[in-house]
Amino acid sequence: MAIRQKSQVTVRMRGTASSHSHVEVAVRDLTAEIDEPVERGGTNRGFSPTETAYAALIGCTNTIGHKCAEALGVDIGQLGFEMEVDFDRRGVLLQQEVAVPFTAIRLQVTADGPASAEELDRVAAETAKYCAISKLFEGAGTKLDIRWRRN
Template sequence: MAIRMKTEVMLRATATCPSHSRSDIAIRDLEFAIDEPAERGGTNAGPTPTDTALAALIGCTNVIGHKCADRLGIDIGHLDISAKCAFDRRGVTLEEEIDVPFTRIELTVTSNGSASADDLTRLAAEVRKFCPLSKLFTGAGTEIVEIWQPAD
């Protein structure tokens, strides 16, 4: 008898916030800090909340990219992923409410596997369909420009 996976699960996280800028996050058996840099009154104990969101997109692209590659039979080997984000700071500085703070993200994904440029184009389209963080950003109005490329 096949085991059927749940279609919806509850994600949980808790935090102790010892200062105005630092949140000590606990997820499963992991603990990490989200903090602001010293020049903004933090202790630089971890990435900022906005840096963490961008890092989550990179991590999700890696995980979903490998799942989609396996499904498509594409060898992507390991990925190197970089992201550049145009971020409208007027909201976090309380200057004014901003509907789309992450205005544009450029995501460059480099595969060291044997996948061709055409394979990576097909793969990118699949990842866009299934990556929850990509969907979260694009649903909020962020323009995501992706470059999927084989390593030199």
């Protein structure tokens, strides 16, 4: 018998800060470190908060992309990612409030499987419908340009 997953859940996380820039975050039985680079007063023991947000888009695109490909019966193989983010840093520098700090994100997704360009377009379209992190960025006003191609 298949387990029916809940459609609405509450996620609980904990964080413990050891300095002004370093925090250890726990969820489930896992921990991650978020920190700033040394040149910004951190200890460089983890991604910065903004880098963590960008990385989440890559992770979500990978996971949802593979789920969509499987549902469509498309073999995308393994995915590779190249990302560029246009980041208006005036807000984090406390110079000015910025409504859309991440003005644009360009993400190139490369599939090494046998899927055709048309099949990848279908997977990309389905992934765009369901990736929670891309929805988060779009809802915040970020211009997303996510392109899929064969390796």
